[in-house]
Amino acid sequence: MNKPRLVVIGNGMVGQRFLEEMVERGHPYEITVFCEEPVPAYDRVQLSSWFSGATADDLALTSMAWFREQGIKLVIGEEATCIDRERREVTGSRGTVVAYDELVLATGSYPFVPPIPGSEREACLVYRTLEDLGAIQAAAQTSRVGAVVGGGLLGLEAAKALQDLGLETHVVEFAPQLMGVQLDGPGGALLRRKIEELGVQVHTGKATQHIEDGADCRHRMVFADGELETDLVLFSAGIRPRDALARDCGLLLGERGGVVIDDRCRTSDPAIYAIGEVALWQQRIFGLVAPGYDMARQLAAGLCGDADAAFRGADMSTKLKLLGVEVGSIGDAHGRTPGSHSCSLEDSVAGVYKKLVISEDGSRLLGAVLVGDTGDYGSLLQYCLNGIDLPPAPLSLILPAGEGKPALGVDALPDSAQICSCNNVSKGDLCAAVSGGCTTIGALKAETRASATCGGCSTLVKQVMDAELKRQGVEVTNHLCAHFPYSRQELYHLVRVNELRSFDALLQAHGSGLGCEICKPAVASILASCWNDYVLDPRHVGLQDTNDNFLANLQKDGSYSVVPRVPGGEITPEKLCVLGEVAQRYDLYTKITGGQRIDLFGARVEQLPAIWRELVDAGFESGHAYGKALRTVKSCVGSTWCRYGVQDSVGMAIFLEERYRGIRSPHKLKMAVSGCTRECAEAQGKDVGVIATEKGWNLYVCGNGGMRPRHAELFASDLDDATLVRTIDRFLMFYIATADRLQRTSVWRDNLEGGLAYLQAVILEDSLGIAAELESQMQALVDSYVCEWKRTIEDPEALKRFRPFVNDERGDEQIVYVRERGQKRPARPEEKAEVTAHEPQRVLEETL
Amino acid sequence: MNSPAARVVSAEPAWRGVCRLSDLVPGSGVAARLGSDQVALFHTPEGVFAIGNFDPCSGANVLSRGIVGDLDGRLVVASPVYKQHFCLRTGECLEDPGVRVPTWPVQVAGEDVLLADQPQSAAALER
Ligand code: SRM
Ligand SMILES: Cc1cc2nc3c(=O)[nH]c(=O)nc-3n(C[C@H](O)[C@H](O)[C@H](O)COP(=O)(O)OP(=O)(O)OC[C@H]3O[C@@H](n4cnc5c(N)ncnc54)[C@H](O)[C@@H]3O)c2cc1C
Ligand code: SF4
Ligand code: FES
Numbered sequence: 006m007n008k009p010r011l012v013v014i015g016n017g018m019v020g021q022r023f024l025e026e027m028v029e030r031g032h033p034y035e036i037t038v039f040c041e042e043p044v045p046a047y048d049r050v051q052l053s054s055w056f057s058g059a060t061a062d063d064l065a066l067t068s069m070a071w072f073r074e075q076g077i078k079l080v081i082g083e084e085a086t087c088i089d090r091e092r093r094e095v096t097g098s099r100g101t102v103v104a105y106d107e108l109v110l111a112t113g114s115y116p117f118v119p120p121i122p123g124s125e126r127e128a129c130l131v132y133r134t135l136e137d138l139g140a141i142q143a144a145a146q147t148s149r150v151g152a153v154v155g156g157g158l159l160g161l162e163a164a165k166a167l168q169d170l171g172l173e174t175h176v177v178e179f180a181p182q183l184m185g186v187q188l189d190g191p192g193g194a195l196l197r198r199k200i201e202e203l204g205v206q207v208h209t210g211k212a213t214q215h216i217e218d219g220a221d222c223r224h225r226m227v228f229a230d231g232e233l234e235t236d237l238v239l240f241s242a243g244i245r246p247r248d249a250l251a252r253d254c255g256l257l258l259g260e261r262g263g264v265v266i267d268d269r270c271r272t273s274d275p276a277i278y279a280i281g282e283v284a285l286w287q288q289r290i291f292g293l294v295a296p297g298y299d300m301a302r303q304l305a306a307g308l309c310g311d312a313d314a315a316f317r318g319a320d321m322s323t324k325l326k327l328l329g330v331e332v333g334s335i336g337d338a339h340g341r342t343p344g345s346h347s348c349s350l351e352d353s354v355a356g357v358y359k360k361l362v363i364s365e366d367g368s369r370l371l372g373a374v375l376v377g378d379t380g381d382y383g384s385l386l387q388y389c390l391n392g393i394d395l396p397p398a399p400l401s402l403i404l405p406a407g408e409g410k411p412a413l414g415v416d417a418l419p420d421s422a423q424i425c426s427c428n429n430v431s432k433g434d435l436c437a438a439v440s441g442g443c444t445t446i447g448a449l450k451a452e453t454r455a456s457a458t459c460g461g462c463s464t465l466v467k468q469v470m471d472a473e474l475k476r477q478g479v480e481v482t483n484h485l486c487a488h489f490p491y492s493r494q495e496l497y498h499l500v501r502v503n504e505l506r507s508f509d510a511l512l513q514a515h516g517s518g519l520g521c522e523i524c525k526p527a528v529a530s531i532l533a534s535c536w537n538d539y540v541l542d543p544r545h546v547g548l549q550d551t552n553d554n555f556l557a558n559l560q561k562d563g564s565y566s567v568v569p570r571v572p573g574g575e576i577t578p579e580k581l582c583v584l585g586e587v588a589q590r591y592d593l594y595t596k597i598t599g600g601q602r603i604d605l606f607g608a609r610v611e612q613l614p615a616i617w618r619e620l621v622d623a624g625f626e627s628g629h630a631y632g633k634a635l636r637t638v639k640s641c642v643g644s645t646w647c648r649y650g651v652q653d654s655v656g657m658a659i660f661l662e663e664r665y666r667g668i669r670s671p672h673k674l675k676m677a678v679s680g681c682t683r684e685c686a687e688a689q690g691k692d693v694g695v696i697a698t699e700k701g702w703n704l705y706v707c708g709n710g711g712m713r714p715r716h717a718e719l720f721a722s723d724l725d726d727a728t729l730v731r732t733i734d735r736f737l738m739f740y741i742a743t744a745d746r747l748q749r750t751s752v753w754r755d756n757l758e759g760g761l762a763y764l765q766a767v768i769l770e771d772s773l774g775i776a777a778e779l780e781s782q783m784q785a786l787v788d789s790y791v792c793e794w795k796r797t798i799e800d801p802e803a804l805k806r807f808r809p810f811v812n813d814e815r816g817d818e819q820i821v822y823v824r825e826r827g828q829k830r831p832a833r834p835e836e837k838a839e840v841t842a843h844e845p846q847r848v849l850e851e852t853l
Numbered sequence: 854m855n856s857p858a859a860r861v862v863s864a865e866p867a868w869r870g871v872c873r874l875s876d877l878v879p880g881s882g883v884a885a886r887l888g889s890d891q892v893a894l895f896h897t898p899e900g901v902f903a904i905g906n907f908d909p910c911s912g913a914n915v916l917s918r919g920i921v922g923d924l925d926g927r928l929v930v931a932s933p934v935y936k937q938h939f940c941l942r943t944g945e946c947l948e949d950p951g952v953r954v955p956t957w958p959v960q961v962a963g964e965d966v967l968l969a970d971q972p973q974s975a976a977a978l979e980r
Binding site: 487488518519520521522524525526543546547548549550551554555559561562563805806808809810811812813817819820834 | 871872876877879880881883884885886891894898911914919920921923924925928929931933934936
């Protein structure tokens with residue numbers, strides 16, 4: 006029997022989702038896909054994350070293997086160039102001809118480049134595909150300044166990309182405000198202010214007339230009133246449907262482009278369908294992925310025999326983080342519904358603007374604008390989409406938490422309420438999946454796809470899951486792992502109150518089984534936070550991650566790195582020379598770290614004690630780069646040398662680093678001290694940040710770099726030295742006592758009920774009456790500090806454990822190095838094979 | 854090196870002494886050489902176990918430096934590099950059933966720890 010032939014043109018986000026929906030439904034077709042790009046579908050929505058470290062692999066939505074497994078033919082790297090509707094054939098740019106019974110257009114759109122003279126100059130680029138990313142990065146390497154044309158959603162994404170590439174970034178917008186589609190005037194103005202604070206320069210009301218040679222930069226953009234010099238221009242002035250193929254074969258198009266479709270995604274030719282950004286439904290193009298996914302779902306259902314499947318439009322609400330600024334837009338954001346009124350709240354100090362658009366009779370929410378804080382997005386969207394009755398004073402919905410704000414319990418939502426709009430998952434779907442055994446977010450996500458795309462719904466998904474579990478009588482636990490029915494915080498208290506000193510004692514009294522790699526290091530850390538015993542004490546050895554176990558950081562090849570403490574980043578030339586000599590003697594790869602100290606890589610286990618003996622003799626101490634403990638206190642040079650410094654930041658940094666060194670905490674801790682508001686030590690990116698003022702020190706807390714950067718918040722101002730240290734003591738001890746395992750202060754703070762105000766009450770006003778105890782606990786830790794390496798090299802029992810093998814002193818011959826840029830580096834597998842092939846097999850037998 | 858266990862080798866030809874029990878740290882692992890193989894030895898409350906030291910997931914000789922524990926009722930070590938779990942009894946990787954590391958039968962004779970000079974065959978383990 007011959008299967009009907011289905012051809013899909015375009016393997017973008019929507020085309021791929023369509024294929025997946027077809028596969029899920031067990032479709033009856035022989036499918037062929039034309040994919041113009043050199044790789045199959047990837048996540049365009051997350052494209053910008055490439056500039057902050059994601060790889061093409063991370064972005065991939067599918068693989069060649071998937072196509073093979075599903076028996077779908079993928080014509081990769083070939084553009085479909087002609088549709089012959091009579092013969093029902095599609096021809097590709099390389100000559101491939103495929104016949105179809107039914108055809109799906111999923112060709113998406115292309116970036117619109119305004120017809121400005123000069124727009125074709127070099128380094129004038131667009132931002133849509135993986136290949137564009139490469140071009141942007143290459144051009145950025147020879148650029149200092151970059152300008153994005155267009156201040157909409159995509160333009161601001163593009164600006165973020167340019168910033169990530171280190172360019173001085175400008176946004177040039179034709180309209181008088183940013184994000185005119187989604188935001189109203191005040192919202193746009195606040196967004197502009199916040200983005201400018203982040204260093205992006207915004208130019209609104211500017212129409213570019215032409216681009217010519219610049220004096221200082223590659224280009225000069227000339228406006229009706231003024232000009233701007235830039236090295237790179239990124240056009241992000243809107244998108245246009247890729248409808249040329251459809252136009253050529255005579256399909257009905259909209260006046261301004263787009264292939265006209267009906268509710269079943271059918272074009273004017275009943276054998277041809279269109280979905281995604283190329284499709285025009287009721288005069289509308291949907292420039293977001295969720296409506297495209299819905300078209301894909303409905304079309305697949307229809308082709309697989311569901312007569313009721315129909316696309317019925319989509320909600321265009323969006324929640325985003327643009328350049329770190331939270332922005333949300335729901336429904337009728339501009340209040341265009343006749344008779345509607347609005348109420349808003351603006352806090353220009355906190356940088357928050359929220360507006361509600363309410364129906365004439367005041368009972369329903371029609372739309373909303375949120376800038377600076379989108380915490381209310383999830384519940385507002387539910388009010389809007391499900392027509393839930395508004396409370397008598399709707400403004401209360403957008404007040405800061407804890408001020409008589411009515412909670413929209415997830416219980417109030419109907420089962421039909423859409424929780425995840427990207428993947429059309431309702432509350433009912435989630436509850437069904439939970440009943441079906443999905444009791445973790447991971448499982449729920451895998452089963453329903455909820456929160457798997459933009460992630461905007463994740464809080465709500467978790468709430469629905471927890472509520473449903475609770476309803477079913479399942480206890481929602483925060484247990485550390487299967488071996489302890491307690492949270493980290495509870496275990497900390499058990500250890501402290503019962504004065505337990507070992508893992509075995511705690512396990513016997515409060516746990517079961519043997520333990521695992523989750524609870525063992527966590528308990529080791531708790532024991533250390535409470536009693537500060539030697540970490541290589543035989544009772545604790547088996548608990549430690551390999552890093553703590555060898556007091557060094559494990560590298561990919563099984564060797565270790567050595568990081569001596571350099572308090573505040575200050576180091577004498579003599580000590581610098583010692584580091585150089587040791588590195589030379591042991592042939593260690595040497596690198597300055599991002600934490601103002603020096604890392605020596607490529608030491609074998611058995612070399613560590615000898616290396617450290619030399620370092621300790623020269624006055625170095627362990628830098629605890631391996632522990633969940635204080636890493637570095639970064640400092641700027643401060644008043645001692647800098648003409649602007651108002652306090653001795655280096656002195657304070659050294660004092661703090663020496664005070665808190667070695668203390669084990671739930672996760673690593675980083676600090677910094679800057680000598681004035683110019684903030685060269687980047688203190689506002691640290692767990693504890695200190696910035697000098699004329700009168701003393703400002704203290705910032707709970708900042709983070711890394712995967713989810715978070716600015717630290719101002720905690721207290723103009724503190725004298727003693728108050729500063731006392732406050733940090735209390736803060737750290739309170740964190741150690743209450744945080745979850747591997748929770749940085751930033752995440753801890755975000756989960757702390759009552760937020761910063763609560764933390765300030767506990768730490769600054771002693772609202773719980775525990776301040777004195779926290780201080781004395783900290784003092785005990787400070788007083789019991791010993792350098793772990795100094796202690797280890799004097800302890801023959803501990804040193805035994807650094808033998809490479811219990812029965813042989815020769816090191817691991819499979820750690821192999823090659824040289825690059827004058828230093829060694831681990832050999833790659835193919836290089837390793839090469840090196841070892843020439844070395845005769847060692848005879849080890851006799852020595853045993 | 855002068856191995857303290859070398860004495861017992863002749864007692865039982867199929868068994869090779871590798872170290873003394875006191876060379877092992879309870880609840881933790883050490884590496885040992887056995888011919889040209891590298892073995893990871895673990896001293897657990899359920900006895901002494903020996904598996905290959907080579908971690909197939911990272912390509913480094915490091916399994917002896919992992920944390921031992923139990924996971925779903927199985928005695929395991931977690932690789933210190935990317936944290937996959939290997940069963941100490943069968944060598945199976947719990948995350949990736951296709952992957953397994955070799956295991957060696959272990960005998961503790963008084964103070965001496967002895968290993969069979971051949972790894973256990975997978976077939977023997979199935980039984
Ligand atoms: C060496 C260094 C990179 C460098 O060559 O500069 C480094 C290297 C490692 N970092 Fe880092 N980080 C280094 C500075 C940083 C910084 C910059 C800073 O401290 O100013 C950050 C961002 C700031 C921050 O943490 O807030 C940073 C954010 C991370 C993260 C992400 C943490 C987060 O909260 O998102 C990890 C992963 C983790 O800890 O879970 C990480 C983990 C690691 C590990 C431990 C990964 C691992 O497990 O092997 C690396 C091993 C270090 C080694 O073998 O010595 N490293 N890492 C830097 C050492 C600084 C030092 O002197 O101690
Ligand atoms: C930087 C960026 C950020 C974004 N952020 C968001 C966001 O936060 N939220 C959101 O909802 N949306 C976002 N979008 C929009 C979202 O990516 C699109 O809505 C979505 O990709 C549309 O899917 P599509 O399949 O219709 O088109 P596309 O993903 O563009 O796929 C179309 C594919 O068809 C191929 N093609 C075209 N013509 C042919 C031909 N003749 N032959 C063969 N192949 C052809 C193209 O090469 C392309 O691979 C973003 C877009 C970009 C560029
Ligand atoms: S040093 Fe830090 S950023 Fe670099 S690879 Fe390691 S963890 Fe990643
Ligand atoms: S709403 Fe985007 S993933 Fe759920």
